[in-house]
Amino acid sequence: MHVLEAGHERADRPCVLLLHGFPELAYSWRKVMPQLAAAGYHVIAPDQRGYGRTTGWSADYDGDLRPFNLLNLVRDALGLVFALGHRHVDAVVGHDFGSSVAAWCALTRPDVFRSVALMSAPFSGPPSIPFDTANKPAAPKADDLVHRDLAALPRPRKHYQWYYATREANDHMQHAAQGVHDFMRAYYHHKSADWADNKPYPLQGWTARELAKLPTYYVMDAGETMAEAVAKEMPSPDAIAANTWLPDSELAYYSAEYARTGFQGGLQWYRCNTTGLFNTDYELFSGRTIDVPSTFISGLQDWGIYQRPGAIETMQHKACTDMRAVHLIDGAGHWVQQEQPTEVSRLLLDFLHKK
Numbered sequence: 374m375h376v377l378e379a380g381h382e383r384a385d386r387p388c389v390l391l392l393h394g395f396p397e398l399a400y401s402w403r404k405v406m407p408q409l410a411a412a413g414y415h416v417i418a419p420d421q422r423g424y425g426r427t428t429g430w431s432a433d434y435d436g437d438l439r440p441f442n443l444l445n446l447v448r449d450a451l452g453l454v455f456a457l458g459h460r461h462v463d464a465v466v467g468h469d470f471g472s473s474v475a476a477w478c479a480l481t482r483p484d485v486f487r488s489v490a491l492m493s494a495p496f497s498g499p500p501s502i503p504f505d506t507a508n509k510p511a512a513p514k515a516d517d518l519v520h521r522d523l524a525a526l527p528r529p530r531k532h533y534q535w536y537y538a539t540r541e542a543n544d545h546m547q548h549a550a551q552g553v554h555d556f557m558r559a560y561y562h563h564k565s566a567d568w569a570d571n572k573p574y575p576l577q578g579w580t581a582r583e584l585a586k587l588p589t590y591y592v593m594d595a596g597e598t599m600a601e602a603v604a605k606e607m608p609s610p611d612a613i614a615a616n617t618w619l620p621d622s623e624l625a626y627y628s629a630e631y632a633r634t635g636f637q638g639g640l641q642w643y644r645c646n647t648t649g650l651f652n653t654d655y656e657l658f659s660g661r662t663i664d665v666p667s668t669f670i671s672g673l674q675d676w677g678i679y680q681r682p683g684a685i686e687t688m689q690h691k692a693c694t695d696m697r698a699v700h701l702i703d704g705a706g707h708w709v710q711q712e713q714p715t716e717v718s719r720l721l722l723d724f725l726h727k728k
Contacts (some may be wrong), residue, residue: 374419374420374427374449374453375399375419375420375425375426375427376399376417376418376419376420376453376457376526376682377399377400377402377403377406377417377418377419378414378415378416378417378418379406379407379409379410379414379416380406380409380410380411380413380414382417383415383460383655386413386414386415387413387414387415387462387624388414388416388417388457388459388461388462388463389409389414389415389416389453389462389463389464389465389466389691389725390413390417390418390450390453390454390462390464390465390466390486390549391405391406391417391418391466391467391468391471392418392419392421392465392466392468392472392474392475393418393420393421393424393468393469393471394452394467394468394469394470394471394472394493394494395469395470395628395639395642395643396453396546396557396560396627396631396636396639397469397639397708398420398424398425398470398624398626398627398630399418399419399420399425399466400425400626400627400690401710402416402418402622402707402710402713403515404431404711404714404718405709405710405714405718405721406418407716407719408714408718409718409721409722410721414463414725415457415458417453417454417458419449419453420449421444421446421449421471421474421706422440422441422446422449422638423637423638423639423642424439424634424638424639425630425634426630430638432543432634432635432637432638432641434540434637435544437582438641438644438645438648438650439643439651441638441641441642441645442645442650442654443473443477443645443651443655444475444477444481444578444651444654444655446472446477447474447477447478447482447640449484450465450474450478450486451478451485452524454485460485460500461484461485461486461487462485462486462487463477463487463488463492463725464486464487464488464490464721464724464725464728465479465486465487465489465490466489466490466492467490467491467494467719468491468492468493468494468709468710469493469494469677469707470493470494470642472474472491472492472493472494472495472496472719473482473494473496473551474489475489475490475585475658476489476491476496478693479663479665479667479672480499480658480661480662480663481658483663483665484538484702485643486522486665487665487666488665488666488667488724488728489663489665489666489667490667490668490669490670490721490724491667491668491670491688492669492670492671492709492710493670493672493675493677493678493707493709493718494677494678494695495669495678495684495685495687495688495725496663496684496688496692497589497681497683497684497692498661498662498691498692499655499657499659499660499661499685499693500652500655500656500659501657501660502557502656502659509650509719510593510663513536513578517579517582517612519532519579519581519584520532520535521703522581522582523581523585523592523595524562524586524595526581526582527722528594529594529595529596530581530584530585530593530594530595531592531593531594531595532564532590532591532592532593532609532652533590533591533592533593533599534646534647536593536599536642536687537599537643537647538640538642538643538644538647538648539675540642541598542598542599543635543636543637545598545599545600546598546600546631546635546636547598547631547632547635547636549600549604550600550604551600551604553631554624554625554628554630554632555604556600556603556604557609557624557627557628557631558607558608558613558621559603559604559606559626560590560599560603560668561619561624561708562603562606562607562608562612563588563590563603563606563674563705564588564590564676564706564707565618565674565675565705565707565708565712566666566672566673566704566705566706566712567608567616567706568606568706571588571674571676571706572673572674573675573676573678573679574673574684575677575679575682576679576680578682581683583681587676588605588676588696589602589605589703590602591676593682605666612694614659617710618711618713618714619708619711621653641644648705649712653672662691662692662694663693663694663695664694664695665691665695666695666697666724666728667693667695667696667697668696668697668698668699668720668724669685669689669696669698669699669700670700670702670707670709670721671700671701671702671705671709672698672701672702672704672706672707672708672709672713672718673701673702673703673704673705673708673714674703674704675701675705675706675707675709676707677707677727678701678707685699697724698724700720701715701719702717
C-alpha cells in the first residue's frame with residue numbers, strides 16, 4: 374500500500390486514518406494532513422485498493438470482484454493500521470466512496486475504529502434480512518425499474534454508477550478525446566462549488582422524474598460518455614489559472630497517475646455495488662448500527678448528499694446512534710477537503726477533541 378504520513382515523529386501519537394474516494398488518491402488529503410499532525414496526531418492516508426501506487430490488485434474487467442467488496446476494503450484498512458503499530462485509531466475519516474469504507478470500519482470493528490467522520494456520502498446502514506417470515510413469507514423484492522424509466526424519459530438518461538459498471542467506462546475516461554488531464558479538470562470543476570449550477574436540494578424519491586433533476590455528472594444523457602458529459606463544462610483558461618484549490622500543477626499529479634493506471638481499479642468498487650454480488654455478505658450485519666461517535670461533513674454545494682433520496686436522514690436518525698453533528702460547508706462542492714481544507718480540518722479537530 375502506498376501511504377502518505379504526517380506526524381509520525383513519535384510512536385505514542387494517536388492515529389487518524391483518512392480514506393479517499395473516486396477519482397482521487399491519498400493526495401486529496403494533502404492540505405488536511407499537516408493541520409491534523411500539528412494538533413498532535415499521526416495521520417495516515419493510503420491509496421486504496423485499485424488506486425494509484427498501491428499494488429497487488431487486478432484491473433481485469435473479467436477478473437474476481439471479491440477483493441474490491443467493502444468488507445475486504447475494511448480488512449485493508451485494519452491491516453494498514455496494525456502494520457503501522459496502532460491497535461486502534463481515534464477516528465477513521467472517509468470521503469466519497471471512502472465514506473462507505475469508513476462507515477463499514479466503524480460498523481464492524483468499533484474496538485479499532487473508535488469514531489468516524491463521513492464526508493459527502495451519507496451511510497444508510499447495512500441491508501436488511503427479512504424478519505418474522507415463518508408464517509407470513511416475505512413479499513418478493515420488487516424489481517428496480519428506475520433505469521428503464523430513465524431511458525424512457527423525453528430526454529433519455531442513465532445513472533452514472535451503472536455506467537461506471539460497464540466494460541467501456543474505463544476506456545472512455547483513460548482515452549478521452551480531450552486527454553486525461555483536461556477530462557479530470559472538467560470533472561473536478563463540474564462537481565465543485567466553482568460550477569454555478571450546483572445548488573442541491575433534497576429529491577422526493579428514487580424515481581426517474583426526480584433523479585433527472587440531478588446534474589449530468591450523476592444522471593447522464595443516455596448517449597454520452599462521462600468524458601463527453603463533463604467536456605461541456607470545461608472551465609475557461611482564465612478560470613483554470615485563477616483556481617487556488619486545485620491549480621494545474623496539483624491536478625497534474627492526479628492526471629499522471631490515472632493516465633498510468635487507468636480508472637478500472639476504482640470502477641471495480643462501483644461494480645460490486647451495482648451488481649449486489651456481495652449483499653449476502655453485508656446482510657450478516659443486518660440491524661447493526663454505528664454506535665461510536667460520528668459526524669458528517671460535506672460541501673453545501675454538493676449534490677452527493679441528496680443523490681440517494683432519504684439517505685442523509687436515515688444516517689442521522691437510524692444508521693448512526695451517536696451522530697454529533699452534520700456540517701455543510703459553504704463554498705465547497707463535492708471535493709470538500711480540497712476546496713475548504715482549513716474548515717474541514719477545524720471541524721475534524723473539534724470532533725476529535727469533544728468526542
